[in-house]
Each structure stands twice: as structure tokens, then as C-alpha cells.
Amino acid sequence: MTPAATATATATTAADASDLTATDPLGDPSSHRVLTGDRPTGPLHLGHYFGTLRNRVRLQDQGVEMFVLVADYQVITDRDIADRLAEHTENLVLDYLAAGLDPERATIFAHSAVPALNQLLLPFLSLVSVAELSRNPTVKDEIAHSSQAAVNGLMFTYPVHQAADILFCKADLVPVGQDQLPHLEVARTVARRFNERYPHADGRAVFPRPRALLSDAPMLPGTDGGKMSKSRGNAVALGADEDTTARIIRGAKTDADRRITYDPSARPEVSGLVLLAALCQERDPEAVAEEIGDGGAAALKRTVIESVNEHFRPLRARRAELATDRGHLRQVLRDGAERANAIADATLAEVREVMGAI
Numbered sequence: 001m002t003p004a005a006t007a008t009a010t011a012t013t014a015a016d017a018s019d020l021t022a023t024d025p026l027g028d029p030s031s032h033r034v035l036t037g038d039r040p041t042g043p044l045h046l047g048h049y050f051g052t053l054r055n056r057v058r059l060q061d062q063g064v065e066m067f068v069l070v071a072d073y074q075v076i077t078d079r080d081i082a083d084r085l086a087e088h089t090e091n092l093v094l095d096y097l098a099a100g101l102d103p104e105r106a107t108i109f110a111h112s113a114v115p116a117l118n119q120l121l122l123p124f125l126s127l128v129s130v131a132e133l134s135r136n137p138t139v140k141d142e143i144a145h146s147s148q149a150a151v152n153g154l155m156f157t158y159p160v161h162q163a164a165d166i167l168f169c170k171a172d173l174v175p176v177g178q179d180q181l182p183h184l185e186v187a188r189t190v191a192r193r194f195n196e197r198y199p200h201a202d203g204r205a206v207f208p209r210p211r212a213l214l215s216d217a218p219m220l221p222g223t224d225g226g227k228m229s230k231s232r233g234n235a236v237a238l239g240a241d242e243d244t245t246a247r248i249i250r251g252a253k254t255d256a257d258r259r260i261t262y263d264p265s266a267r268p269e270v271s272g273l274v275l276l277a278a279l280c281q282e283r284d285p286e287a288v289a290e291e292i293g294d295g296g297a298a299a300l301k302r303t304v305i306e307s308v309n310e311h312f313r314p315l316r317a318r319r320a321e322l323a324t325d326r327g328h329l330r331q332v333l334r335d336g337a338e339r340a341n342a343i344a345d346a347t348l349a350e351v352r353e354v355m356g357a358i
């Protein structure tokens, strides 16, 4: 699929009426439990940061209970081997901590370290039809971009596994990007069907109905105008140094029109760069484009490079410092797994009870 087709495929899944955006009022922060996560396939990039990472930190700082998942089993959906898994996992934790997630307040864990979470996959899979699994637009998109010769079974079932990620801790809010909305729909379907089929004796439902918490930032495209992705080589990593940042942005695609404007549908490449500078400067993209005016692509890129490097300097300094203590990163994961296991064990016991397994 071309990048343009990708955008269409993901955009066709509309937000559920109950989904929230980052600017919607949350009410009492302590009434929510938030879970979100990332695949440990490489460093997080600026799209992750503006799309979800900074919202997670905002939620944490508001006092919402946070679970942040390193989705290590999800890595083997579209590749045969989870390459350098431990290293990527630690680096993901590093990105989290550098961005401001605080392991004292947020539970950071890898789902392979939580057996009871994974066991929920079995009853959950029985609640979803094969036809539903094969219709998932995000899965279809990933299959189109996969380098594997054959599509494996996990590729079709991982959205149900993701439902287990969300439901094991009974999260009600899931901060995600637009492309994850089909998976949220799966989680809601699983929760609803499970509750209908297996209510508690007193009628109580086991699982809440999880809602997406969508970023208020417009989707940040990669340096080629397509979806920003570590695997597509069009992303600036959060922890990239200033020279690397400059090199990647200098190599970004632009167009022949010297006048810089913000027009995402007609000029995706130029608009992506304008948007990136605007997000870093906390200004409207129109104002940033206006200021560059007839300066052309060279002036635009200079502005973007400066804005990114300036905005991320403190985060990158913190990241470099944290990177010197790998033992601490592993300890964060151990502590997180301990908390997540206690919750997953309790949920699995409840699931087995309502199913009549004990």
C-alpha cells in the first residue's frame, strides 16, 4: 500500500462516540485507570512523543493511575525474530523515563513477564470470529507493509491479545493514535461479549468498557510525507543527537513550490515539516509557515532543525544521564512486573470463577 492509501485505511475507522481527546475534561483523575504501550522494536520517535508520550506524562501528573506496557510479544507479529529484544525493551523504558514517566507513579512492565495477562487470551479468542479478525484495517495495513513471506497467526490474533493488555488491569482509558482505534473496538467487543456471557452471580460485569484517549495533536507524518514509523526510516528518534536530527531533516522530501504553506492534504511533505516545527515551538502551523514565507525548503528545514533540537535538549540530556544506569532500567521493569502480576492474577481468578473453571 502507498502511504496515501495507508492514511485512508486507518482513517476509515472512526472514533467511537465515547472516545475522548486529550483536551476533554477527565473528571476525577483517581476514577480512571489508564493503560497504553509500545512495541519494543527500536527507539521512540517524535511522532510518538507528540502523539502520545507527552499526554501520558500529563495524565500521570494529573494523578491518573497509569500502566505502561512494553508489548514484547507483539514484536513477532510481522517479523520472525524479535531482534535485540532486551536492548530495545530497556531503551523503551529509557525513553519513557526521559519523557517524564515516573516509575513511582506509573507501572512500567513487559507483558511477557505477566503470565496471567497472557492466559486471558484464550477465553478472549473464543469471543471473536475469524471474519472479524481478518477485517481489522490496522492488521491489513501491517500485512501490506510486512516483509514476511507468510502472514502468521499472531498477526490476526494480536488485537485480541491487546484486549487482554487493556482488560487485565480493567483500564477504562487507552491513550493511542488513530491507527489503534480498530484495536480499541476489539477490546470493547471482547469486554462486552465476555460480560454478557459470563456475568457475576449478582449480575455485576467483570470488565469495564475501555475508551480511546486520542491525542489533540494532528498526526505527524514522517520525513517522506507518509506515516512516521521506525521501520520506514522516515523518523527522528527522541534520543537522536543534534547532528543526526539535522541530517534526517535535511534529507526530508519537499516540493518545488518556494512559498511555504500549511496544507496537509495538498502538500503532505512540506506540511509535515511545518507541523513538526510548530509542535516544538507550541505555535500554530499556519503562523510558522507564514513566517518562513518565500524562504523555500532550505529555510523551512533550518527552522525545523533548530526547533527540534532546542525543544528536546532537556529531554535528551536527561536521557543520556539515565542511560548510564542499565541496572536501574531493569529494576523499573521488575517492580512494574510485580505490580502488574498481582493485578493480572486477581483478574484471571475472577475470570476463571465466572466461567465456572473453579
Ligand code: TRP
Binding pocket: 035, 036, 037, 038, 039, 069, 071, 074, 162, 165, 166, 174, 175, 176, 180
Ligand atoms: N499496538 C500498539 C502499537 O503498535 C502497542 C500496544 C500493545 C498497545 N498493547 C497495547 C497500545 C495496549 C495500547 C494498549 O503501538
